[in-house]
Amino acid sequence: MDGFHDLGGFQGFGKVPHRINSLSYKQVFKQDWEHLAYSLMFIGADHMGKFSVDEIRHAVERIDVRQHVGTEYYERYVIATATLLVETGVITQAELDEALGSHFKLANPARAQGREAITGRPPFEVGDRVIVRDEYVAGHVRMPAYVRGKQGVVLHRTTAQWPFPDAIGHGDRSAAHQPTYHVEFRVKDLWGDAADDGLVVVDLFESYLDKVDSPRAVHA
């Protein structure tokens, strides 16, 4: 989903509001309700088993852009959890509105059904040059747009496998499990000279990648 949440490389933001080693992370929760965000999320996901963490991420992505921009972090997870609990029939919009005393604005409905993983291909090896498939996915996807169609080098293949986010992010509990790959890109290959020099490593599911034939694929 090419939404506002896909911020990598987005220009126009000012300085990160932090100086190294300032202790602003203490207290962990700044307001008395913030602990409820993850707690209620885990009650719905882990305890009740009504949705996956991938569906939570997708629900956050579905928050209307104008609302998303003006909403603080923990509140987005309250909205996402409420949205999924309504969509799975655990609670209703009317109950939320009544408890709040005004309209409780939920995330927008999903605009896609999700998609299945590509299976049956040989795995990629460390050192392989790969290209991120030039695909546009309307639903949930864990491929930041800045690597779409770009080439990189595999640094690591995970020894564990996980459900394909584009499927389980839409509630498909039979989603195929896949390893992910740490793929290293040159920043200059992503944004040319309109960037600082350096490297970026993105953790990409196997289905997002194709192998590029190359005699030697290791970055200098």
Added chain:
Amino acid sequence: MTATSTPGERARALYAVLKNKDLIPEGYIEQLTQLMEHGWSPDNGARIVAKAWVDPTFRELLLKDGTAACAQFGFTGPQGEYIVALEDTPTLKNVIVCSLCSCTNWPVLGLPPEWYKGFEFRARLVREGRTVLRELGTELPEHVVIKVWDTSAESRYLVLPLRPAGSEHMSEEQLRQLVTKDVLIGVALPRVG
């Protein structure tokens, strides 16, 4: 009936609806909150790094199988099930971000701080890492390559920084004090004194 509400009112409204339906398990929120506020802490990551600095066998395990190394301390769990340690060298500086949301190695680093989850860090670090680090207060020599790790799947990272000059005679306990949350994220270098 008011037309607007605050984030806190909305969070409590969701809580109230679930509570009314008896869907909130006894003690669940209290126990999870205790973990989030105290159990998951950068002090855990500091213990891992200090141990790796003084114990070559543990260092080797940490770099080969970060999950197993952290499990020795009990520092695994939600958002810390597949752990990868990123080794800094004299010519390489690793930094962690999650450009798509906020993914962080909770058990080892603690919950992410506000600035890490903020739009500025998520948008800018991958593209202008050197500039962002400089603005935060970390100036790196030109010969040091900055490698940004975007936490876009299930791998959860911690940075294993270089042991700083002047720390040769420090105990493991003293070394832990050099390893801050920002050192584990990779935006800061450990400093003696």
